[in-house]
Amino acid sequence: MKKIVIVYWSGSGNTETMAKSVAKGASEGGGEVVLKPVGEASADLVKGADALAFGCPAMGDEILEESEMEPFIVSLGSGDVGGKALGLFGSYDWGEGKWMQDWVERMKGLGAQVDGSGIITQLEPSEEALNACYELGKRLAG
Ligand SMILES: Cc1cc2nc3c(=O)[nH]c(=O)nc-3n(C[C@H](O)[C@H](O)[C@H](O)COP(=O)(O)O)c2cc1C
Secondary structure: OOEEEEEEOOOOOHHHHHHHHHHHHHHHOOOEEEEEEHHHOOHHHHHOOOEEEEEOOOEOOOEOOOOOHHHHHHHOOHHHHOOOEEEEEEEEOOOOOHHHHHHHHHHHHOOOEEOOOOEEEEOOOOHHHHHHHHHHHHHHHO
16 A cells, blocks of 8 residues: 655645645555645655645745745655655645646656646636645555
8 A cells, every 4th residue: 555645834724725635545555644734744754655735725925825835845865855755735825836847847846757747726726726635645555
């Protein structure tokens, strides 16, 4: 059974809803799921995973949330994520998704096998986005 570690930051719950859909898909796809707010996650947790999903909304000016998610990502090296399937997801509002494009490239730079171009949704997740999160979870577990 694959261990799927899902780590997210969410201020108003939109990205958390996405994380829960990824978790549902991964669990129903037969994976062992660990779902953690980023404040409870660590590089060691990531290192022990077979596949990963990270979620964070667009914050600041098209960047990751700075107090918890950015330091968490900085703490990861290629030994933690290299060669692993990684899904990225998050909610935004007024931008065009640049934070996600940058995040995808950044994680590819660490050697992660990033799934597609990340799942983004405006504010409260659309049904389409939640389905995409669910399918991501299933793929990660498969
Ligand atoms: C401090 C702050 C900065 C934000 N910066 C951006 C931004 O740069 N681009 C954007 O599209 N949305 C931005 N947003 C909107 C959030 O990404 C949006 O509200 C999102 O749904 C929040 O997700 P959450 O419910 O998971 O916290 C910002 C929101 C806040 C509170």
